[in-house]
Amino acid sequence: MRRIAVLDIGKTNAKVLVVDLTTRVEEVLARTPNAVVRDGLYPHHDMEALWAFVLSGLKLAAARGVDAVSITTHGAACVLVDGQGDLALPMLDYEHDGPDSVAAGYEAVRPGFEATGSPRLPLGLNVGAQLFWLERAFPAEFARARHVLMLAQYWAFRLSGVAASEATSLGCHTDLWNPWQGRFSSLVSRLGWEGLFPTIRKAADVLGPVLPSVAEATGLPVGTPVLCGIHDSNASLVPHLAEAPCGVLSTGTWMIVMALGGRAVELDAARDVLVNVNALGQPVPTARFMGGREMEEIMGGRIVEPSPGDLLGVLEGRVMAMPSLHPDTGPFPGKRFGWLGGEPEGGARMAAASFYAALMGAECLDLAGAEGPVIVEGAFGGNMAFLRMLATATGRVVRGSGQGAGTGLGAALLAGPLGVKAAPAVEVRPEVDPMWTGYVGAWREAVARH
Structure with a gap:
């Protein structure tokens, strides 16, 4: 076929x-x-x-x-x-x-x-x-x-x-x-x-x-x-079943973060961690939050491309979004959304929102016990600000899908051989600039106090 x-x-x-x-x-x-x-x-x-x-x-x-x-x-x-x-x-x-x-x-x-x-x-x-x-x-x-x-x-x-x-x-x-x-x-x-x-x-x-x-x-x-047919998050896993250990982020309304072949961790159900089942019938530790929904709500539906100046301003000013707009879900239950360092607009707002989503994604990867490279499928797969911050926060190579949702390809691959490795569209390595690494540490400290 x-x-x-x-x-x-x-x-x-x-x-x-x-x-x-x-x-x-x-x-x-x-x-x-x-x-x-x-x-x-x-x-x-x-x-x-x-x-x-x-x-x-x-x-x-x-x-x-x-x-x-x-x-x-x-x-x-x-x-x-x-x-x-x-x-x-x-x-x-x-x-x-x-x-x-x-x-x-x-x-x-x-x-x-x-x-x-x-x-x-x-x-x-x-x-x-x-x-x-x-x-x-x-x-x-x-x-x-x-x-x-x-x-x-x-x-x-x-x-x-x-x-x-x-x-x-x-x-x-x-x-x-x-x-x-x-x-x-x-x-x-x-x-x-x-x-x-x-x-x-x-x-x-x-x-x-x-x-x-x-x-x-x-x-x-x-x-x-x-x-x-297949559940959409697990469809995103299909192209990567042969790549374990790795973490896969299936991103849309929800950001579903799945650990293939990761380390054994005690799963904390109170932090929106659960177990999915992949197309081979294997249990997959998973963490999640409403990443796409929150991005849309933060941006009011107006998605823009941040400029290098926007990224620099957010990093230098430590402009940060605190979790979360949907406090009944995600890794920080009960915490309420807010801004630190002032409320940004335009491209700076998009940069800060992308960084926020990436840092939440990194937290989910840790909760699920993910190891190895991180693969981002779906809506966030071409967002370079998100990919760069995710790589920095995890200290791992991040591969973005670029165009395409991942779920469609995974569903289609059910008709072909499972376990054939996918080629990444974008590969991003962790930033070493102290502005980036310092932002990660400052966000985590602020969340702990929030």
Whole structure:
């Protein structure tokens, strides 16, 4: 197989792209906001609008010629479908606070961190909490559910008609999976949900050909295989599975920091550390924070390129952002965002925000026990201010992806041999200038006092 169509359904945006496995070039064909609908039973994603987008995007892909369809999606997302394949309930937006209303009951039944690698997270960030709330708030609708499908496997189901479960999606802080034993956690049997989850398949498994109706709507050849699909952060790991030990930052709305083959550390669930599962079924220590969301909020959506003068001014003035805008997540829970050294504007603000994100990323790498080079995929992969500060803060070589999100390539590589090393677009070494190293030390001291 050479050309793979990829559905990349992120929390903020949805894309359809084509990846050429021989050149590793990703071509984005279509993009749309993944908007949250605020009416109805609760805030939810518009699956039919997304389905129309998927079909139109695959029609563009079919015109270019593709050999298979793969899927990658954000985590903390599941879909309940009935016996006819329709939605039994709308797909909950994980930022809705409904699950918090039954938090005490859920705490009483969820397994501990030592059994699942899942910290207790707010809102619907634990899929188990989503299901627990939905079953109690909407019992009649929940009872109609034939399957609980993780989001990537829902889209595979829409394309192929085959229902499946998959470990990378089940293993991303859901409370539903035991990553060390490679099976469902005790929560699933305790709440009688075993029959709702279809057979476990590997991310790279072909579930079947596209349905005839999909072939007709898109122009994809009859028989085009549909892969089971993968959680987006773990898609970013696929090109680097042969490079362990290394740290991988998958950056988008979230910055997901994963340690492949790192040192053994005691994982601190209170600091947003968890265990993911990679495409080979292996547990992966992980730390995270809302890096992309915080960058967007700091910059008010106005992303600019800082000049050398901007970088110098921020370094010399020790202008620093303190964590964090989303204090319920990330490595410094409870700490509130603020500025030291004055509030910058324009390019200086972008420099300070990039440094802040890099220093938070370095903290996450340490918490996950990462060793070896650091690979940055996604939105931050071409941000040189970020890459330079990350290299300085970690004392390691940092490789940036440049263009491309990493998730699309990783999802496409499921159709090819796993474990083929990726070539970095940008390689950055630690700065030795005392202005840079001094900034790192000063930021860490300030956070400790903050």
